[in-house]
Amino acid sequence: MNLDSKIPEGPLEQKWDSFKSNMKLINPSNKRKYKILIVGTGLAGASAAASLAELGYQVETFCFQDSPRRAHSIAAQGGINAAKNYQNDGDSIWRLFYDTIKGGDFRSREANVYRLAQMSVKIIDHCVALGVPFAREYGGLLDNRSFGGAQVSRTFYCRGQTGQQLLLGAYSTMARQIAQGRIKSHPRTEMLDLVTIDGRARGIIVRDLQTGKIESHVGDAVVLATGGYGPVFFLSTNAVGCNVTATYRAHKRGALFANPCFTQIHPTCIPVTGDYQSKLTLMSESLRNDGRIWVPKNQGDKRSPDQIPEADRDYFLERKYPSFGNLAPRDISSRAAKEACDAGKGVGEGGRGVYLDFSDAIKRLGENVIRERYGNLFDMYHHITNENPYKVPMRIYPAVHYCMGGLWVDYTLMSNISGLFVLGEANFSDHGANRLGASALMQGLADGYFVAPYTITNYLASTKPGGVGTDHADFKRCENDVNENIKKILSIKGKRSPLSIHREMGKVVWNEVGMARTRQSLTKALQQIPAIREEFWKNVSVPGSGAEMNKGLEYALRVSDFLEFAELLAEDALAREESCGAHFREEYQTEDGEAKRNDQDFAFVSAWEYKGMGNKPVLHKEPLTYDNVHLAVRSYK
């Protein structure tokens, strides 16, 4: 297979300009003849829908939520990066580019990341124009905060709701296009298949979640902006509705899935408290500035934390990484916590948690200072756990929260299937093996507002609008496949809820393919997952019919895709015999436990091709070349 990344010639700084100068255009009066289907209405999908509709295309959007405004982009708290250099602290497009590519542990494309850094500047301008209420300084200018992985302050924010506000901006501008009749929005509608005709993506099969009706939609291009697949681990900080269905079904129709094993773990989440738990809540990493992380020295020490004397405590991060201490990077801190809990020293119910203790900080600075700095986080923790963190140490544990992997796309964000574009978290393109804080929002909006309108126009210019209808044999065949699949699930009438099977699978994926992976654990997962899948197809219980709103069926369909995708994830992790970014293979570490990247053999994008259920997927490699940056070793010393 030819993995042509289609990166324009010329110096890095001029590649995007060169693309724009050479791209094909479509006459304004002809644009309205083209229809674009956009699946997912988060930052990437909503912004793409709005900007494409503004150009004059007919756009149809689809989302499984009851309104486009509820996509999971809404949950991003921290902020959005932009190389504005408003702070005069030496920021530049080059620095943002370099920080991002280095943060991604050199597993992303130079050209894509550079374009992202260039677009960042325009995002802020446009969002301000849309009325996004960014934080301001007293003089009325935009305020910035600093964020991990950078030495400059370049993060714009709206209190703790940056994702929500940016999405509402995109949603409002999308609403304007809906009112003008240029966008038709289909909420409560889930994509269940991709239709390709003569090698081109020409449409989708969807299920109307309100009526259960299976419908075909035809278009001249299909855009997937369906986000990440975090819930493959069952518990994650993602919304429980996040799923892999759209991208995985596209994968089954020929789209390559790139780097599925690159999933980011966030160290400061509220730990699991019981078997019933459905969701993990992220707390800002800033807590580690003043909190000290520890576990009891002795296995199974059940004393309450205030009863455990200093001598019996293990401040493991301070011990292992004396120079960075509690501020060690996300992946290191996460793995260290896992190690401590694996050794039987974990605290709290279930033993999967470590203390994040503020008592020293409170003694040193006083409760008021701590309240000022972290008051809302402490309140949130108190509300959820019913423990007062001013009195009792917090308990934290790492959790999955972002997926760098996704469908493979070229420079124009088109997958290997012609006419299928993939934007935002759903593609693999910009974050390599690890994403920096405040960069996800930047990517979603860059893709949607500023990249897709150009690249999709360029693609459409070489096609004729229309030409096929939903009565085409390929639509009928896909519709039939979808109907059969639903029928099959409904006919099992077993004894287990989809939730219990999802939870069982998630445990395997988290334990064996989670924070630290080994050949052995991955092999084990590859044996266990098919068995759980078999259990699903034998014993799942989905009552009700397909011809009505059926929340159980929606969920079961998503779980069925996770059950296949989990295997792909493990397969990818097994094939990548190095440690890089968020992917840590225990076999590949330095003597002091740091990730050992292998640029000689693994400086490539893993793009997997589907070969049928039960068959091994085939790995294609897109080599990564670095002409502008030097491949450095990430060091925390």
Add this chain to the structure above:
Amino acid sequence: MSSFVPIPSSSIGCKFFMGITGLLLIGFVLGHMTGNLLIFMGPEAINEYGEFLQTMGHGVLIWVARIGLVAIFTIHMALAFALRNKNNNARPVPYGADGTIQASWASRHMMLTGIVIFLFLVYHIAHFTVGAIDPDNHKEVIARDIHNKFDIYSMVVKGFQQPLVSGLYILAQLALGLHLSHGAGSWLQSLGLARGWVRKLILPLGYGIAGIIVVGNCSIPVSILLGWVK
């Protein structure tokens, strides 16, 4: 100006006029009470006041005021029924459990207290203005006092010396008080003024005006019943 016309057809417009008419009615109620309190200054004061009302503008102005009041009342009530209708339609299926957080009883029963006030009003006009409830007493007013003025003082005193009548008036004043406890502050919101510190006036204003009206108006029948005013 073309767009001024549709205001009442919108929910905010309805509430605006509800607030304006309510405010005017509060003005009337306060004025009416102030006049009535003249009874504590003796027969001459209140009878003179009555004479003034009857003869101002050669007897024309009182009719202007009466017609105005009727119009305001009618608008206030018509809007209330229109809003009631709209609001009932907005929630066709009621909740199985009541979970009101902080809305006062009075604010949730404005229609009830409003209707009580209206019925009282009919009675009140029949009682003191037309004289249909107690014709004998009313004739004495027509008979006029020694200064050839309407003898309102005697009419009121004799009227309220009947405990049943006084009781009715006191109950009606309580209904009016409840109605005002919400309405006398709420117009600030409907007119778009209740932001920041102004909003803090809503409750004190509502309860304050309601309190003044209830105490002021009830003081008359109570004093008469207790024999303080004879």
Add this chain to the structure above:
Amino acid sequence: MKLTLKVWRQNNPSDSGRFVEYQANNVVPDMSFLEMLDVVNGDLMAQGQEPIAFDHDCREGICGSCSLVINGRAHGPTRGTTCQTYMRNFSDGQTLVIEPWRAKAFPVLRDLVCDRSAFDRITQAGGYISSNVGGAPDGNALPIPKVVADKAMDAAECIGCGACVAACKNASAMLFVSAKVSHLGLLPQGQPERTARVRKMVSQMDKEGFGACTNQYECEAACPKEISADFIARMNGDYLWASVTTEE
């Protein structure tokens, strides 16, 4: 903990619906309300019965999907969304009445799921600033005083869950609409369309069949994001002013 649940079950929008009683056993105080329902649903499904349908997604109080009325209170007895309500706020043996948002403008689709697309249509009527991609000036070209930006942000925090409508005895949407009108109306970028926006949004709100504001502030008390009812007064003012000043 053991609880008795009286849950509203309704097969589809045209079904009249009814309360059905369920027993929730093995309830743990640290469970969230939705996790408690997950357990009930898991049992129902394992027995081949259809689960109770309810909307939910992020489960961290920000997406605005969850929408249950518990014992007459929108989002339950504590401040915050339904997903951020924990079982420790109830007592062992208690009976809970669980219902969907009830409003003509929010028709029930199934069980506890209602259709809130009326909010989308209100936004489409004018809840935006008309600015195409590509034409924006520099973000700092238009300084906005911090107090103004903060106040706009106060209004913008609305998550569109609809608890204000659910809590209002008139099923009025004034808090939702006023939050959007105020967010955009406070910012200088929003001035050109300010009067048209408020008129169009209010007119759409009325068309959708929401009730009128009755100044009780139940909406404010139920709002998980603590949006202030001051914005309603602000919208009233804006609307009245817009009505007398716009020529159309």
